[in-house]
Amino acid sequence: MVKIPHRLYLTEDEMPKQWYNMRADMKELPDPMINPATMKPAAEEDLYPVFCKKLAHQEMDNETRYVDIPDEILEMYKIYRPSPLIRAFNLEKALDTPAKIYYKFEGNNTSGSHKLNSAIAQAYYAKDQGLKGLTTETGAGQWGTALAEACSYFGLPLTVFMVKVSYQQKPFRKAVMQTFDAEVIASPSDTTQIGRKILAEDPNTTGSLGCAISEAVEKAVSSEGYRYVLGSVLNQVLLHQSIIGLESKIAMEKLDEYPDVVIGCAGGGSNLGGLIAPFMQDKLTGKADPRIVAVEPASCPSFTRGKYAYDFCDTGKITPMAKMYTLGSGFIPSANHAGGLRYHGMSPILSKLYHDKYMEAVAVEQSKVFEAAVLFAKKETILPAPESAHAIRAAIDEALRCKESGEKKTILFGLTGTGYFDMTAYEAYHEGRMSDYIPTDEELQKGFDSLPQIP
Amino acid sequence: MVKIPHRLYLTEDEMPKQWYNMRADMKELPDPMINPATMKPAAEEDLYPVFCKKLAHQEMDNETRYVDIPDEILEMYKIYRPSPLIRAFNLEKALDTPAKIYYKFEGNNTSGSHKLNSAIAQAYYAKDQGLKGLTTETGAGQWGTALAEACSYFGLPLTVFMVKVSYQQKPFRKAVMQTFDAEVIASPSDTTQIGRKILAEDPNTTGSLGCAISEAVEKAVSSEGYRYVLGSVLNQVLLHQSIIGLESKIAMEKLDEYPDVVIGCAGGGSNLGGLIAPFMQDKLTGKADPRIVAVEPASCPSFTRGKYAYDFCDTGKITPMAKMYTLGSGFIPSANHAGGLRYHGMSPILSKLYHDKYMEAVAVEQSKVFEAAVLFAKKETILPAPESAHAIRAAIDEALRCKESGEKKTILFGLTGTGYFDMTAYEAYHEGRMSDYIPTDEELQKGFDSLPQIP
Structure with a gap:
């Protein structure tokens, strides 16, 4: 019998030395990206003006199952990795559930989230x-x-x-980026053509992720020796984030555990795709059959209410088109939505897996999400990011169903980050000012109207 | 040859089960607290109206060398402990120093600092x-x-x-406390007699720690079944914080390392006293002779420019008096000082050890502190609290001296916490708005004038 600690840290030696590429085990691959200039599938070379070469290769590589992590990347990973796998003993007790709840905590680094896993890889390859x-x-x-x-x-x-609304609401995030010497520009801005165009159409716009992507891509392709990088959605990002799931699986094996259900929040899909990677491999190869659950905000429901269609990744429609679950690049989530998970589309890999029924999705409302966040904070003494709290909500709901049924399920969820820069949203929750928002079908239709016509 | 990892986490089983009480090994004890009503040494019972009994006992217990940590406390410790001992490989490289730099990182919990170690103990004993x-x-x-x-x-x-200035400048801290159901009141307030008195004298005061202590003590003694707790200065707090040093020492032993110099920031002394505890034991018992260095802000220099004298712990002069290095309970540090380490006095235990030359102290100016903080953040990817950055500054200075001399010293410092709620100060630093402040002798004299007359 293995003694279960509260937190299990792998040693540096036990840390994975390779990323895992789910595409190598998928029966059917995601549909290829389409170059809007030619309306033909994009080739690796088509991406070189935007992405650096190694990353363009990773983006298109559907075959290599395991990709060696360069030593320079491993070296920086070791500053904050392996991240802990934590058993939520106190939350379980509070819920009085027979379920075992584990979470992989990616927030113990200054970026406050799992995003660093791919940021390091992308910065390294660019350098x-x-x-x-x-x-x-x-x-x-x-x-x-x-x-x-x-x-x-x-x-x-x-x-x-x-995104301008974040720039204004989260000045401290900007100050952290400046500590690391980054230039931070509120988007839309007058530093790009697309930014000027969007501002001309609506001078009071608070911006959107799709719009900020357009500006960043324009700036990269128009600046000598610059490239653009994206923190989610892309295949390469899911590859880098597979370190989350790989570590989780090794840690669970050390505890003689295997999850019955794996739960992750889903915006563009970077955390979810990383967390589930080795468990999805088991599913794809018939070794095991855990349930995989994506949790998205009811206010931005790309899986549960979106269309599986080709769409642009950005509002300005200058990126290649990807086949994905999408609300349309013209969709802008309600301003009352707190935190991330605001992107109109979803990782093409996850979209395909969802479409082929390898995973489920649920949408949750934010007042229920913050209720779960506060309970979790009190019991586990980690203040979660609003994004992460979507997964907490679903994990709690699963554990409560286990209480009803008496099932002793093993639940694994991804705690992507901490909420220290999201206290405005917590304040709104405490003060009863937080509202829920579910877009009407008519509102969603406006987004769908922005979908490109594919011949 | 032991392979040195970037971060060493002890296992739960390796975590200390006892705190260590430095007083048990001190050749000469700190002078006793004095009850201002009788001007005689306070007895344990004298403390019962203010502190709960077990804590009053720990406060006065100069003899018990090791104190068992109750299981309930260990259970909550395990949510975030053991904390990592980290080798600052990247900082060393950036400094091009032959010195080895280790730091014990206490910031990976939602309180963002080492303070949780004593908070858990004090809440448990009260319950x-x-x-x-x-x-x-x-x-x-x-x-x-x-x-x-x-x-x-x-x-x-x-x-x-x-403290009112913090309440206004750090609304997010307040929101975090409210997440954990605490009632938060800006001090001075009209909810206490001493608060009303201070407000009457200066309606525009931004408050001070000494004043907030007075209000909290008054509220505790005037509320049925309530007690007051303090997060630093006290002997009991140093006892609880010894877990920092004990873990550090075990981790270093696993690496075949022993520090030549141990460096900690010092406000009231809770982190420093905890970090140095087992190393000071070696010094007191003649087993080893590491240098012990306290680092304090030049704007609040209790060790380096204070007097070793009996003083009140609070501005309202309602607490027992302690013999300590102090600037006088009437001293209020300059408003331009960022972060903590603003207390007028210093732990009586550390004061005695400093007075008896078991440790050194240096004062550093805040622009130099933030310079060190930013370098550290970039190299180690942890954004430090301003308080912790005092220790970073001194560790960097020591490592640079090693570069000059060629000495391969082993440096251990305490990284007490993260700076996510201190971005206003970082912004001021980035924008060149940060100024240094060293009080004049005349200004210090005003604080000394508030010292009590002891017959």
Whole structure:
């Protein structure tokens, strides 16, 4: 009988040395990206102007099952990895559930989230290719912070387009990025053509992730030696984030445990895709059959109410098109939605897996999410990010169902980050000012109207 | 040859089961507390109206060398402990120093600092005695947050008097405490006699830690079943914080390492006293002779420019008097000082050890502190609390001296916490708005004038 500790840290030697690529085990692959200029499938070379070469290769590589993690990346990983697998003993007791709840905690680094796992990889490959700098966008701020840290570590200049509403509401996120020498610009801005166009149409817009992506891509392709990097959605990002799931699986094996259900919050899919990777491999190869559950906000329900269709990744419609569950690149979530998970689309890999019924999805309302967040904080003494709290909500609901049924399920969920920069939302919750929002079918239709026509 | 990892986590089984009490090994004890009503040494019973009994006993117990940590406390410790011992490989490389730099990182919990170690103990003993609630004060906010977490965990109501300037500048700290159900009151307030008196004298005062202590003590002694708890200075707090040093020493032993110099920031002395405890034991018992260095802000220099004298622990002069290095309870540090380490006095235990030359002290200016903080953040990817950055500054200076001399010293410092709630200060630093302040002798004299006359 293995003694279960509260927190299990693997040693550095036990840390995975390779990422895992789910595409290598998928029966059917995601549909290819389409180059909007030619309306033909994009080739790896088509991506070179936007992404650095190694990352373009990873984006298109559907075959390599395991990808060696370069030593330089492992070296920076070791500053904050392996991350702990934690048994939520106190939460279980509070819920009086027979279920066992584990969570993989990715928030114990200054970026405050799992985003650093891919930021380090992307900054490293860019530096390795001799690039002069990077551009990116950030919404809630975790990705921008993570990339700022990684770029500072590798000595690479960085420009971050930060969604204006976040820029205004989260000045401290900006200050953290500046600590790591990043240039932070509120988006839409007058520094790009697309930004000027959007501002001309609506001078009072508070911005969107899709719009910030457009600006960052434009800036990258128009600046000598610059490339654009993205913190979610992309295949390469899911590859890098597989370290989360790989570590989780090794840690659970050490405890003689295997999850009956794996739960992750889903915005663009980076955390979820990383967390589930080795468990999905078991499913794809017939070794095991855990349930995989994506949790998304009811206010931005791409899996549960979106269309599986080709769409642009950005509002400005300058990126390649991807087949994914999407609300349309013109969809902008309600301003009352707190935190991240605001993206209109979803990882093409996860979209395909969901479409092929390898995973489930649920949508949750934010007042219920914050209720779960506060209970979790009190019992586990970690203040979760609003994004992470979506997974907490679903894990609690699962544990409560186990209480009803008496089932002793093993639940694993991803605690992607901490909420220290989201206290405005917590304040709104405490003071009863938080409201829920579920878009009407008519509102969703407006987003769908922005979907491109594919011949 | 032991392979040195970046981060060493002890297992739960390796975590100390006892705290260590430095007084048991001191050749000469700190002078006793004096009851201002009788001007005689206070007895344990004299403390019962203010502290719960077990804590009053720990406060006065100069003999018990090792104190068993109750299981309930160990259980909550395990949620975030053992904390990692980290080798600052990247910082060493950046400094090009032959020195080895280790730091014990206490910031990976939602309170963001080491304060939780004593908060849990104090909340537990209060609950165990059947008390109805607790009061405390908080300055920078870490202690209030930590105690809110601990009280929430043990189901004990808590009222926090938060220094008004912090209350206004750090609304998010308040929101975190409220997440854990604490009542947070800006101090001075009209809810206490001493608060009303101070407000009457200066309606625009932004408060001080000494004043908030007075209010919290008054509220505790005037509320049925309530007691007061303090997060630093006291002997009991140093006892609880010894877990920091004990874990550090075990971890270093596993690496075949022993520090030549141990460095900690010093406000009231809770982190420093905890970090150095087992190393000071080696010094007191002649087993080893590491240098022990306290680092304090030049703007609040109790060790380096204070007097070793009896003083009140609070501005309202209602607490027992302690013999300590002090700037006088009337001393209020300059408003331009960022973060904590603003207390007028210093732990009586550390004061005695410093007076008897078992340790050294240096004072550092805050612009140099933030310079060190930013370098550390970039290299180690942890954004440090301003308090912790005092120790970083001194550790870097020591490592740079080693570079000059070629000495391969082993340096251990305490990284007490993270700076996520201190971004206003980081912003001021980035924007060149941060100034240094060294009080003049005349200004210090005003504080000394508030020292009590002891017959």
